[in-house]
Amino acid sequence: MAQTPSKTPTIAPVASPFWVAHVHADRRPFLLARNRIVSALRGWFAGHDFVEVETGALQVSPGNETHLHAFATRLTTPDGTSTRLYLRTSPEFACKKLLAAGEARIVEFAKVFRNRERGALHHPEFTLVEWYRAREPYEALMTDCAAILACAAEAAGTKELTFRGRTADPFAAPERLTVAEAFTRFAGVDLLATLPGGEPDREGLARAARGAAIRIGDDDRWGDIFSRVLVERIEGNLGIGRPTILDRYPVHQAALARPAQDRREAERFELYACGVELANGFGELTDPIEQRARLESEMAEKERIYGERYPLDEDFLAALAAMPQACGIALGLDRLVMLATGAPRIEQVLWNPLA
Secondary structure, three states: OOOOOOOOOOOOOOOOOOOOHHHHHHHHHHHHHHHHHHHHHHHHHHHOOOEEOOOOOEEOOOOOOOOOEOOEEEEEOOOOOEEEEEEOOOOHHHHHHHHHHOOOEEEEEEEEEOEOOOEOOEOOEEEEEEEEEEOOOOHHHHHHHHHHHHHHHHHHOOOOEEEOOEEEOOOOOOEEEEHHHHHHHHHOOOOHHHOHHHOOOHHHHHHHHHHOOOOOOOOOOHHHHHHHHHHHHHHHHOOOEOOEEEEOOEHHHOOOEOEOOOOOEEOEEEEEEOOEEEEEEEEEOOOHHHHHHHHHHHHHHHHHHHOOOOOOOHHHHHHHOOOOOEEEEEEEHHHHHHHHHOOOOHHHHOOOOOO
16 A cells, blocks of 8 residues: 655754764774874884974965865954965975974874865875985885884784775785886876876877776866876775885876986875875975976966965975975875774774764
8 A cells, every 4th residue: 555655854864973972982992093003103203213293283385286175264463464374284394394404304193184075085184194204215215104004003903904895914015016017007008108208298198098998088187187097097906915105106296206217207106005095205306496386387287277276385495495305205194094993984083073
């Protein structure tokens, strides 16, 4: 017998807030594991002569990467003068100023803020573990990454990292794979052939991507196509079974990194486990003239795509002239905790997630 439809609208169930006792009880094991991991990482850095620093969250520039979006606010002085400031998307500029000041090994467990980002692996406020080594090669960061994965796993009491059915051994030596090798292996694309003389060949990469059955928009630029191939064909294959270090990004995808021996490439790598990007490291660019040009190019692209741009941090650019050769890396602490505990969403490992 058919029922008469109710005139009362159906209300979709709303997830309970994190402070409801049974919700907190379910999350608490992840949070306690997070505390153990943080404690273990702090001990590891202290044992390797790193000085833990705390830089400011309010900055004159939030960072100048095209696709990172910041939260803006205003600083008002007692006389009523108002200045626009931003919540940082990274502590990078401030940390590099400390290298210019004379610090040699520093680490920060930094709260950072990024707008337009929300999902299983993204939260508007999250924690980066960012560290720098002055006068050391960027390969030292790769060694650090392997040790930190093992350290986190030991603290969490696990022998494997997991996410969405994929696993990786945190105690295994990471595979080191260049970006060009990954494009060939997983997409059949000769990436370096699309950088003749170091300049992007948009049509060449578009043809190669279409040959790999990847849809390309008429207004997509070389960088857009690069990112689409990376996301659709490559990232899901990285860090399976053991971590992967994806090394030597094209210089056009590494605005803050110095060029590699092949000038088409840069000293930039990313760490992956279980198909998840965990860290992004550089051999740091210290030429203030080149850095200014790159950041201005990033902001021009941001304005083209999103209709906005952020100011440059002139104090940072001035400090670069005094900064020694260095390497630095940012690791997503929350993602690392997720993989070490098997948490399915980033909110599970945050003590106070946004509703």
